[in-house]
Amino acid sequence: MIVTANLVELIDAYAEVAGLSPHSVGRYSGGSGDFYGRLQSGRDVTTRRAARVVQWLSDHWPDGAEWPADIPRPPPVPPADRAA
Secondary structure, rough: OOHHHHHHHHHHHHHHOOOOOOOHHHHHHHOOOOOHHHOOOOOOHHHHHHHHHHHEEEEHHHOOOOOOOOOOOOOOOHHOOOOO
């Protein structure tokens, strides 16, 4: 089960390896400019949104970068199979 702390950890890790700010990664993955800030302030997200964010991160995870070992990673969806 993905919890808010897992989302923050994943977004922080992605931001570091991709050279982006966590707020940008939160916007791209969460669909909202204040998504990361809301997570940091302790606000929760729906299970559906958390799953969507984790899938986005898995799909876009930089090649060669390690996914945090303590968080289950869903298999990446090939770009041709992703919803528009």
